[in-house]
Amino acid sequence: MPATYFDHNATTPLDPRVREAMEPWLGELHGNPASLHAFGQTARDATEVARERVASLLGATPAELVFMASATEANNAVLLGCAWKAEFKGHLVVSAIEHPSVWEPAMALQDAGMAVSWVEPDGQGRIASEQVLAEVREDTRLVCLMLANNEVGTLQPVEQVGAGCRELGVPVLCDAVQAIGKVPVDSRDLTVDYLSVGAHKFYGPLGAAALWVRRGATFQPLLRGGSQERQRRAGTVNVPAVVGFGKAAELAADELEARGDRMQELRDRFETGLGRISDVVVHARSTQRLPNTSHIALLGADSEALLIRLDLAGFAVSSGSACSSGTVEPSRTLLAMGVSEKEASCSLRISLGPRNTSQEVDAFLDVLDREVTELRRLSSVPGS
Ligand SMILES: Cc1ncc(COP(=O)(O)O)c(C=O)c1O
Structure with missing residues (x-):
């Protein structure tokens, strides 16, 4: 794929x-x-x-x-x-x-x-x-x-x-x-x-x-x-x-409006589709933001582990944390926004482009749902 x-x-x-x-x-x-x-x-x-x-x-x-x-x-x-x-x-x-x-x-x-x-x-x-x-x-x-x-x-x-x-x-x-x-x-x-x-x-x-x-x-x-x-x-x-x-x-300059509309349409489709996954927080949802960016926390699913699983499943996204000196630090921006370290460690950034398709968004939602469920299940298993 x-x-x-x-x-x-x-x-x-x-x-x-x-x-x-x-x-x-x-x-x-x-x-x-x-x-x-x-x-x-x-x-x-x-x-x-x-x-x-x-x-x-x-x-x-x-x-x-x-x-x-x-x-x-x-x-x-x-x-x-x-x-x-x-x-x-x-x-x-x-x-x-x-x-x-x-x-x-x-x-x-x-x-x-x-x-x-x-x-x-x-x-x-x-x-x-x-x-x-x-x-x-x-x-x-x-x-x-x-x-x-x-x-x-x-x-x-x-x-x-x-x-x-x-x-x-x-x-x-x-x-x-x-x-x-x-x-x-x-x-x-x-x-x-x-x-x-x-x-x-x-x-x-x-x-x-x-x-x-x-x-x-x-x-x-x-x-x-x-x-x-x-x-x-x-x-x-x-x-x-x-x-x-x-x-x-x-x-x-020529395509600005069309690109913006397209990205927003895809982003809205994605965020509406998130409704099927429990315990999701969409950061900065109620303010003016870029039309292509969705920053979410999937509570109970470690973002580094999730990112790797999504990558293996064919989806490239970014985690909400930054790698510095070999350790994973929670995002400075999220902490400044008052997001807890725990929530920050479960955060993903999905940033879309105008050439992404609604089929890709839908396929991603399916995989995200599956992988988050699996990660949450694993983290609730004692000793895992
Ligand atoms: C807001 C912002 N400023 C500056 C930069 C730096 O860009 P570059 O790494 O291409 O120098 C970036 C790159 O991610 C950015 O997102």
Whole structure:
């Protein structure tokens, strides 16, 4: 049986139309965009077309975009650049449910002496804009709030935080990685200063991402060397990946609504179908969330064991916990939402894509029901 992929928040398959756009750059075409000869100029033209396409998806001006190798790099560049400029003094406001690519550098800056206010979410995984704004102080250097949480999918009030911070004169980093390609995002409406995006979350290639830096916002490069990307990111641009990024952005813009409707239809079918399984909690169900993400706890069924059983049965999903240093830790996001460790250890993330089918969802529900029943039975057997 071919495996069914329900882990689109981790990464997405490459769209064949994106691969087709990239192929010449993996074969007959090559060139360094910084070179003055025709090879270089062709490469440069291709990256500029891609820049326009990504900018158009984000409602940005092409010159505001800095191509990078990953969204992790983009987020690190903002946090570390800001700290560098502030001489590692001052204060940051960071939501407690940020992706590790924001959370970890913020932790490192805290260790290096900066003050950090961590803003906790409510039980649905939503951060209150008032709470973020209340933490802003005279010496606040940066506020970090993601647009959509990668685990539970909750959408965050970035627009309100952006507007409030603009009035207070404090820059905002918005990690928009999970939202782009799933819900409409316009950088101008968000009133933020930095926005990160990664191609592989919406059918583009790995190795291509961008940081949008609002015109007029200060920016210190993380990587120094050549003068690429208007001296904002040294290093030769990954032309094939950037070309693919541009194509993926163009397709996402054209198909955004249809993809969103399709994913939501499948997600709703899945969550309605869960009614047949007992003791299931759907996290963040009563708040605005991504149309493709269903985060559930199957009480009494250990998620690591379940994930392996589902994988063997041909379904790829993600567990609600993170593997760090060889031990399985409960999800930081779930704990911040007030979910108990026990419930967190029984959590799964199902993240759908528009090419999944209702037959796949139905088949998954059958297998999930069977495997959860079996796991619960085994865990109730003494000594098992
Ligand atoms: C919300 C969010 N931000 C940032 C990233 C980092 O992306 P990458 O691992 O491609 O650098 C991810 C990846 O899962 C993410 O979900």
